[in-house]
Amino acid sequence: MKLAVAGTGYVGLVAGVCFAEVGHRVTCVDIDEEKVRLMEQGISPIYEEGLEELMVKNNATGRLHYTTDYREAYRDAEAVFIGVGTPEKEDGSADLAHLATVCRQIAESVERDCLVVVKSTVPVGTNDKVEQFIHDFLVRDVKVEVASNPEFLAQGTAVRDTLQAARIIIGTESKEAEEKLMEIYRPFGLPIVSVKRRSAEMIKYACNDFLALKISYMNDIANLCELVGADILDVAQGMSYDERIGARFLNAGIGFGGSCFPKDTKALKYLARQHGYILQTVEACVDVNLRQKTRLFEKAKQRMITFEGLKVAVLGLTFKAGTDDLREAPSVDNIRLLLAQGAQIYAYDPAGVERAKEKFPEGSIGKGSIRYVKDPKEALEGAAICFVFTEWSQIRSVTPEDYKQWMRIPLVYDGRNLYAPGDMKKAGVEYYSIGR
Numbered sequence: 001m002k003l004a005v006a007g008t009g010y011v012g013l014v015a016g017v018c019f020a021e022v023g024h025r026v027t028c029v030d031i032d033e034e035k036v037r038l039m040e041q042g043i044s045p046i047y048e049e050g051l052e053e054l055m056v057k058n059n060a061t062g063r064l065h066y067t068t069d070y071r072e073a074y075r076d077a078e079a080v081f082i083g084v085g086t087p088e089k090e091d092g093s094a095d096l097a098h099l100a101t102v103c104r105q106i107a108e109s110v111e112r113d114c115l116v117v118v119k120s121t122v123p124v125g126t127n128d129k130v131e132q133f134i135h136d137f138l139v140r141d142v143k144v145e146v147a148s149n150p151e152f153l154a155q156g157t158a159v160r161d162t163l164q165a166a167r168i169i170i171g172t173e174s175k176e177a178e179e180k181l182m183e184i185y186r187p188f189g190l191p192i193v194s195v196k197r198r199s200a201e202m203i204k205y206a207c208n209d210f211l212a213l214k215i216s217y218m219n220d221i222a223n224l225c226e227l228v229g230a231d232i233l234d235v236a237q238g239m240s241y242d243e244r245i246g247a248r249f250l251n252a253g254i255g256f257g258g259s260c261f262p263k264d265t266k267a268l269k270y271l272a273r274q275h276g277y278i279l280q281t282v283e284a285c286v287d288v289n290l291r292q293k294t295r296l297f298e299k300a301k302q303r304m305i306t307f308e309g310l311k312v313a314v315l316g317l318t319f320k321a322g323t324d325d326l327r328e329a330p331s332v333d334n335i336r337l338l339l340a341q342g343a344q345i346y347a348y349d350p351a352g353v354e355r356a357k358e359k360f361p362e363g364s365i366g367k368g369s370i371r372y373v374k375d376p377k378e379a380l381e382g383a384a385i386c387f388v389f390t391e392w393s394q395i396r397s398v399t400p401e402d403y404k405q406w407m408r409i410p411l412v413y414d415g416r417n418l419y420a421p422g423d424m425k426k427a428g429v430e431y432y433s434i435g436r
Contacts, residue, residue: 156322316390
């Protein structure tokens, strides 16, 4: 089937590449000419395992193309998938400006009957508005229907999550639209859950917010564990055997980040309030996560007289391993606080440095400074304190003895619980983690 995909971020590009991988002819649309040029060479604009290999493969087969010419891409597409960003506004609502732009472009370009499929995360009821908006601006006498098809990929495993998804959610308002989406997804060989559009939109929020709630709950329990002398790892292990709870998302730490959980919890909170309802569980989740991000900094501030002039090692910048994404990453909040306190930060991350430089250019910033280094050892040598923010394997490979040997003061604040407290104590490292 001939498909077009609007947007080449995590949602759009991964979807387009995977559609091509199962046999569809796909044109990915982006406004950035340089980005399109790189993608034509098989170079991915995002850090995602396995993506470039599939790009190169499907570029070569001729099934996958990239363009800035949206009119040509949408003109005779049988279906157009929208995967543009819906960023968070200051009030927590979703910014639908990019979505509206693409919808108008589609309306002014299509020359045949077409199914428009919204993969972007949008507030419940948005697809109804999208359909009306497209109909308002249609130039030609063609039939356009709109369907909801939310994505459930995780950054770092997005290709696998798409090709081997637990299920595919489709939301349609007609049998014809449902059958076309079923046909598009048939080559994937995956279970398909077909519902109405508004239910599909809500499924996306309900899933993401449930997982975010699970993380915040474990972080809250971890904080209590510290006060009562329990170990959150033991607690999580005991919980994991209960099939009603499951083993995933039980790791306590310094809060969730990324492009989904923070935005989606705030968006659902906003949506509920717009309808006169307070989602107390979700509101609590947002509050817990906000406090959790800087919990280790607050502990360190009680321990230290000052950070001014001290070499501070920061291990890990991205919100999790396997991605270069710093959106809502706990490291960002903590680096801002450390710089304001005059710290001399030496930061290491195997993938996120270039993104970090956009937020914190190398050199002096206010009272402090930041320098990006090539390996954990360079960050740790002579450091007075270390913060661990991401669970990269390169950071896990640093041993307790390494901290003792390399640091001026072996003082470690670990936001990912990478080490056993007993091992750190035995090595002579003063060690603080989460919930232990």
